[in-house]
Every structure is written in structure tokens, then in C-alpha cells.
Amino acid sequence: MKLLLVNLSVLFMFISGVFLIDILSIPWSFVRIIEFFHSFSSIFLTIFIIFPFLFLHIKSSWYHSKRKSLSGTLFGITFLLLVCSGLYLLFIGNRGGDIFGEIAYNIHLYGSFVLITSLLFHLKTWIVKVPILQTITLLIVFIPMQTYAYSHKLTNIKLKDGVSRYHNNDWKNSATCKKCHPEIFKQWANSNHRHMADSNPYYMVLENLAEMDKGKEFRQWCMGCHNPSAVTTKRRETTHFMHENIMPDPLFVKDSQTLIQTYKKDPKRLEQGVSCIACHRITDTNATGNSSYTLDLTKRKKYLFEDSTTPTKTWINNALINAKPKIHKQEYLNPVYKKSRYCASCHNEFLPHSGKKVVSTYDQWEKSPYNNPNDPKKHKECIDCHMSYIEDGKYIAQSGRSTVGGKIKKDIKTHYFTGGNHFLSGLKSEVHQQQSIELLKTAATLDLNISHNKLLIGVTNSGAGHKLPTGAADFRELWLDITVTDKNGHTLLSSGKLDKDGNIEPNSIIYNKVFGDKDGNPVSLLFWRYEKLLKDTRIPAGKRVQEEFILPKDANYPLKVKVKLNFRIYPQWVTDIVKVAYPALPDPPVITIKEMEKCFD
Secondary structure, eight states, X not given: OHHHHHHHHHHHHHHHHHTTOGGGOOOHHHHHHHHHHHHHHHHHHIIIIIHHHHHHHHIIIIIISOOOOHHHHHHHHHHHHHHHHHHHHXXXXXXXXXXXXXXXXXXXXXXXXXXXXXXXXXXXXXXXXOHHHHHHHHHHHHSOOOSOOOOOOSOOOEETTSOSOOOGGGSOOGGGGTTTOHHHHHHHHTSTTTSSSTTOHHHHHHHHHHHHHHOGGGHHHHHHHHOHHHHHXXXXXXXXXXXXXXXOOOSSOOTTHHHHHHHHHOTTSOOOSSOHHHHHTEEEEOTTOSSOEEEOOTTSOOOTTTTOOSHHHHHHHHHHHHHSTHXXXXXXXXXXXXXXXXXXXXXXXXXXXXXXXXXXXXXXXXXXXXXXXXXXXXXXXXXXXXXXXXXXXXXXXXXXXXSTTBOOBSOOOOSSOOSSOHHHHHTTOHHHHHHHHHHHHTSEEEEEEEETTEEEEEEEEOSOSSOBSOSSTTXXXXXXXXXXEOTTSOEEEEESOBOTTSOBOTTOOEEOEEEEOTTSOBOTTOGGGOOEEEEEOOBOTTOEEEEXXXXXXXXXXXXXXXXXXXXXXXXXXXXXXXXXXXXXOOOOOOEEEEEEEEEEO
């Protein structure tokens, strides 16, 4: 009876393991359960049934009966190797970057066929006398098996899984990704993509103004890109995280500690903003804009206990993922993520009531010299600049592991999401600020000349794959700060200075766009009232613009010309309005992108 129980135990472990082989194409809904039972039932059966029997059997055969069987010895050694390799896969995993994980996987895969063959030989010596059984045995041993190889709508989000809305539980909290992807999590945690909603004071003020001006429903237009979890769970507005009826200061909290602590206290609380799963469960996009992407949360293949929050079940889930991570990789990676149209779903933006474009970053890239798929040396997708590490003006591939224990990769795409907004992420991380400023400084070049009593200043968009500036360019300030002095140090020309209130002085050369309402009046913060474009002086990708200034005819040469190309993410007057609601908000600094100083005789 004991022998039968042992044989059935070994057979169960073997068959349940075979069901995990990808070549059988068993539906994931069954595989994830089989993996759990295979892993933990094998531990139970080994400890309480197989090991006790083997101990007594070996003791009886070797020491008392003095019988030694080659097939029995092979079975014992193989079984020990399978136990060790199985425990390694379960407790450490095979994430791709550990040679021991590869070895353990292959031992566990092929060793199981060797084990079952040696068991058959050991139990039934007559098997060697039956040709058909010989053939079956050889096939079991040598068949190669490989488990894994390695519009007038306020929002345009489509839910691929056929549901009309999601539940809080469908939105897997980003805090759960931290354990296996700590560095990627930290980069995202301090980035502007993370702080797109409740922790972004500029956004919160504008969403509230949108409701005051256009009604509560109009918030959905903003939330489609800034807060997709709230939109898809039928929230009508972005809400603040509260702590004992006090709104915590979101400006200086590093590494998303508020999110982590909130998850520990209330794992079911909805995470707002652009979470890990918000990007990594997008299955398709188009370049229309206004959140024109397709989400699929409920039909993703989940490992057993993937949505559990108790420590034991969470540990089991992580162990199962680590042991067989192929499905996890497939479910959270998509080739579309490398394409610029993926970004277009939110980085093109139009007014739902008029169709007028207020942001067209993707369209600008499409017309730029960087959109050149026929010449790989010149072609650049959005992530080539905005998800790459930059140092001293050069893009440097970052080698390393994106997953703890994972493969060494030559070029890990960073999750700083570097761009123009160095300011808010910079309040939380100096590295984020430095990366964005480095990117800004690659965007443009200056040239100076004096000819026929005119100062000529050339500004070239030499590094950006879109207009300069882009995005919410009605709230961006890119301008020339110019000072010309004569031989005696007297100022002959001054432009682009800040006044006592921190605003750029009138008549300065500013590269931006200005929206007007139907009567031609600037719309100020209420950019959704845009009807007429009053100004657009932005510089297209690869283009040069020239500014001319007439100098005094009697200027006392030599003349000293100093020019700065300055950038500020928000005008002072915008920040002043936001600070009424967020008094702790500091003023965004002025960044000098390029600076030239030249003497003319």
C-alpha cells in the first residue's frame, strides 16, 4: 500500500508538471492553478510520503538485504536533484538573469522524464522485454519539451474585455510591483507620469476650474489621461488622499511613500494617476489623442493569488511568478510600447466640443526629420529620448537588470519620463531634475552676428523631435534674455528680463502659443475656451528662426553681446494662482538651455 501511494505521488507530480509545458497549450486559467498545486503538493508529498518511504526502502535494500539496483540509484539521485531544482525555482525563481535558475529549470524539466523512466525500470524489469514499452520509454526520455523560451467624447478609452466599467480590485496597485522591480518603481514613483492627478497641484487646480466653467462631467476630459483608474471605475472627479481629515503635502514626498503606506493600510483603495498597470495593460492605441487607447484589465492572465493582499498568499504568488515568469512578461509587455503612436494616445489633445487641437506633440514628431523609418540611423521614437539616460548631452545605454534576479540587459529603458517638466519631479528627486534639465539643454543651439547695424540671433531646434516648446505650450515659456553693452559698459539693448513680480517683461521674444476665445481675448488658464490662435512662435524640429534688433548707429564699439535661451515650465502668474490653493508650492526656477557671449569690434 505504501509503495502504491509513493508511485501515485510521483505520478501526480510528473503529470501535473507535464501540464505546465507550453507545447500542450493548456488555457492559462488552468495552468495557473496547476502550477500552484504542482509546487506545493509536491512539497507536501515529498516530505510526508516519499522521503519517509525512500529512507526506509534504501535502509532495507542497501543495509539489510545488501541489494543495490542501478535503476533505483538513478531514481534516488534524480529525485534529489528534482527536489533541489524545484525548491530553487519556487524560492528563488528563474527570472532570466541567473545561470543557476537556467540550470535548475533544465534539471527540473528533463530530470522529471529521467525520473519516471528510471521508476518504470526499477518497478518492472519486464518492461525491457516489451518493444512497445521500450519505445514509449525512449520517447518519454528524449522528446524535447520547453516550458518557455524566452469625436465628441470626453474620453476615448476602450475596455477590450467587454465590460462597461472596472472595479477597484481590477486596478493592481503599483506598490505591488516594487518588490521585483525596485529601481524601475523608484524611477516611476518620482516621475511626472506618477504625479499626474491628485499629487499634482497644477492639475488639481485646472480640473476644479474645468468643472466650475464647463460642469462636473467635463472633468472626464482631463481624467482620461491624467487619472484613468478613476474614469474607468466611474468616478466623477479626482479626489485628494486624506490623512485624518488633513490633506498631506504631496510636493516633497519621495519614492511614493504615501502610496506605499496607504496600500499597507488599505490595499483596496483605488490608486489615482498613471499607475504601472495603466500603461502596461494598454493593448492598442491610435494617434487620435484624448486617451485613445484600449485597456484590458480583467482578461489578463493572473497567477494564483495575484490579487491577494495577505502576506502568505502574496509570497506564494511571487514564488509562482518567479518560477515561471513567461506569462507575466507577456501580459505586461507589448510591442506597441516602443512605438510613438503609443504616446500619441495622450500626447495629442483636442477639444471635444470643437475638435481644435490644444496639444499635437505626436503630429509634430510625424512631420519631423526624426520620423524616418527608412533610415534607422536617423529614426527616433519617443522613448529613444524620453526613456533613455542622458549624461553630458549624450544618450548612454544603461545596462543592468530591470527585475531582481533578471537577465542583464544592454539598454534598460528608464522610467524617469524626462521632458520639459523638471520642476515637480525635481522636488522629489535630484536625479529626475538633472535628467530632464540635461534633456532640455540638448534641445536648441544659438548663433550670433552683427551685420549692417543689426544684431542677428539665430535659434535652432536642433535636438527636439517636435516643436520647441511642445505639450501645453500655452503654459510654457521659452524666451531670449539679451544684454548688449558698449565699450564703456553702457547698456544699449536689454530684453527678456523678469520684472519685480517674476513675470517676463513686455515685448520680449517668447517662443510659445497663445489661445484666444471667440472674441479674440486670451483665455488665460481656461484653455478649453480656445477658439482662435492668437500667436504661435514655436520652433519646428530641425528649423532655425532668426531675430533681429536694430542697434544705435553711434554705438561705441567693441560691443559685448550676451544671450541666454531661457526656459520656465510655468509662467509666474500661473504659479501664483496655484499657490492660493497650495501655499507650500515653490516658484519654478528659470533654466538656461543655452548661453552665448561674444564681442564685436
